[in-house]
Amino acid sequence: MQGTAPTFDAEAARRGAALRRRIRSGELAQHTSGVADDLVQGNLVVLPATAAHDFLLYCQRNPRPCPLIAVGEVGSARVPTLGEDLDLRTDLPRYRVWRDGELVDERGDVGELWRDDLVAFVIGCSFSFEWAMRAEGIRIRHVDEGSNVSMYRTSIATHGAGAFGGPLVVSMRPLAASDAIRAVQITSRFPAVHGAPVHLGDPALIGIRDIARPDYGDAVKVLPHELPVFWACGVTPQAALQQARPKFCITHAPGAMLITDLLNHQLASN
């Protein structure tokens, strides 16, 4: 997606802009899950230019967990390929501010913190492929239960770049075998939002000791007739940031994503 200038669907762009106005005004200040399910949402990472090249390289080397859907110009809070009026300083419901790898603040606006040397990265989010699966009738347990997806640090190492590296983090959805097969087919069409699963079946094979104790998110039950199905997860770059400890960093707060004007189906590869 990076660098391309997709044509926005006019109605989608109107809805995206309206949602961002509500967020900007403080009216929508929490999670974006379930808000405009058909619009692409994104993870945000903002870094000083000194760290930006290595992080870009990290994403390039690890496209499954870090699928870039846009990278801003140095100093710019605009990402016109994702929304014309979009302003990354104000248009997310909630931000996290990090210094030397430590969380130092959580706030609804980062206008005061923005600098001329910052580079913004927007990374695809599993909401898009969950939309695609649900559109084809696959029930997703954590969505049904209104909880957060289960996420796990694995024994699989990502490819390092400069100071960035660390384990692959995966999200897990329990599915019956026939749904798991269908889910491989559906999510393979969405490489820009993590693509096909990276594993299914025995969690121990990727270093997960206890499926009932996720490292992030909420636990969900895996029923006897189901397989746990694992996808590369957008929390992976957060683990890489914790390892790299850049001097300064802004991210979205968990679940408080960037809402774009793109429709999920525009991310399909075929």
Added chain:
Amino acid sequence: MQGTAPTFDAEAARRGAALRRRIRSGELAQHTSGVADDLVQGNLVVLPATAAHDFLLYCQRNPRPCPLIAVGEVGSARVPTLGEDLDLRTDLPRYRVWRDGELVDERGDVGELWRDDLVAFVIGCSFSFEWAMRAEGIRIRHVDEGSNVSMYRTSIATHGAGAFGGPLVVSMRPLAASDAIRAVQITSRFPAVHGAPVHLGDPALIGIRDIARPDYGDAVKVLPHELPVFWACGVTPQAALQQARPKFCITHAPGAMLITDLLNHQLASN
């Protein structure tokens, strides 16, 4: 595929015709496995016109186990969409002859038995999708071991048509999870040769009691890090024929398939 007239690759057509000549002369009288891996091979079922409509309907209702790649005209042993010179009476290495559902003969030529009321069905074969998987570097154990694929009768019923019906028969290949995911992607592109798997993981969920005791073919080991992956199998119509017990029927002998002039990649849906 049925009814279409694909353009043959000239070199492939030459090889297909040469192989059929060797079979016709009796020089090649056994299995066709490993012979011209890149050419489409087919299962053969020949029935009197009185049973043909129901069998055609059975295939139409069960496209995963019974993907028709060609149906001949009544009385004709020619299938020009699969090879110009192709003669179904002589061009398979070995035939089985059935009367009232009982195997009564096995022979290298059925010219004397051919009748004006016979209808020939050619059904896609898993050799084609195994070729596609191997072309992408996936090792298939029974191929490596030089044995026949493991096949099982399942608790899944096919959709009946007239006297034809019975259980879905599946073939099984043990694969590591990452290969299983890739195999779903690869075989999904080949609906004309059984397409995506129908199941993976726990065999008991589809009524298979003991994975080490296949109902047809040879047993292969499933290693601890592997999942058994199950595809709909071309033996399903044979089970349907045993149930229907038509007065007369000719099939290929197991492993002695029809070699066509089509290249496997010509069966890909995308």
